[in-house]
Amino acid sequence: MNHLYYPGCSLKSTGRAYEESLLAVCATLGVGLTELQDWNCCGATSYMAIDEVKAFALAARNLALAEEQGKVGPGTPTVDLVAPCAACYLVLAKAQHCLEENKEVGGKITAALAAAQLQYTGRVVMRHPLDLFTNALGLDAIKAQVTKPLTGLKVACYYGCQIVRPYATFDDQYHPMTMDHLVTALGGTPVDWPLKTRCCGGSLTGTVQEVGLRMSYHLLKEARKRGADVLLTACPLCQFNLECYQDPMKALFPDHEPLPVLYFTQLMGLALGLERARLGLQRLFVPFRQPVGV
């Protein structure tokens, strides 16, 4: 299986461990990921607050590059573009919808792309890694490669707000389960908790800190209350908010107890028997020490 891969800015810096673990896991599972060349930032939630057409143009340029580099044509009707960041995934999927349903915006963007000799014809399939692993590859294929099952590990699966709403079709908007099924396939035990799609605060944690901290604090507290040993995320900003701010969180909410927050790909890697350093586990602020597969 070969796919194009759109890292987005965060996977090259604060979310580096997400890229490291994703690439290591894919290599082990025989999933080919080729980084989209010359990709630009998708614009996140910020560009949309300034200018809609330009925000969609940023997304559309990436989609057009994917069509070109994925060589869509007679024998290749579509190309898969894998976006691990929830914000990137949502922005790119939203742009696809808008270009299709809104002729006015679509027309402007088509013309601007054409000026740079690019075109987007609607043949990119956006995929989040959760979709890739559970639907394209399949849980059985993953299960077969597990060498260190996560026996006894209680996991809170956190999807965050943006991957499943409102454009994603690979999982349920209200009660997503792909990550839970994946954890089960790895031998772990997903805990039942109601906040799996509640927003962590997004960029508010960096701007209006108290608001963001409280939102993240509630998530971690509930996960702990439900008995989780670890919380898994599928987005670099979710991971950053929930993990790197646990010190200021403790200052504001003295009853806060540290909880390791990993990318789901890091835990997958451990279950597949990969070394910790290849999964970026040394980059954690709140270390994950629990041994797995014993």
Add this chain to the structure above:
Amino acid sequence: MDEITRTVKYEADTDPHFAEEIAGIARGETLRACIQCGNCSGACPVSPYMDYTPRRIIAMTRAGFKREALSSTTIWLCASCYNCTVECPKQIRITDVMYALKQKAIKERLYPKRFPVAVLAREFSAAVRQFGRNSELWLIIYLYLKTNPFAMLKQSILGLRLFLQGRMGLKRERIPMGTGKKGDLQTIWNALDRADR
């Protein structure tokens, strides 16, 4: 004696086209469909901090309370989590209404000037426009310089830790701009700017 001001708006004070304008940018259902059920406000994780809840923002926009809606903190506190949108029984795209209000507030210079969220949006966009990519470190530095330089010191501990863990680079991320070659982002910007004029 303190000055007496009128606290109730007359119809003449409102902007009759505001609702349509905003709904036009956000698309989807018209705001007239809103039944003021409050599902959006209940679903919103940030509403306890907002000056007007999402339900009220919809009502105000619909009634043409332009200045109030555009200078609210609500629109900048909205984290774009789409919870309201998936919960609205009338399929109003509330998150997109918030985006439309933000765009309008920036255009009309009505946003709270030193409010970090609006500053972040502007700094982020300026960097992406210039370099094609965003560099987290630089974004944070600009954000603090323009809002609260004193708070930077507090954040620098986090920054240093990120750096030590290999999670923050010092390099400016960028793609080639203005090459005029196939796919050049600058060419796309120029074409869009021309179309705007």
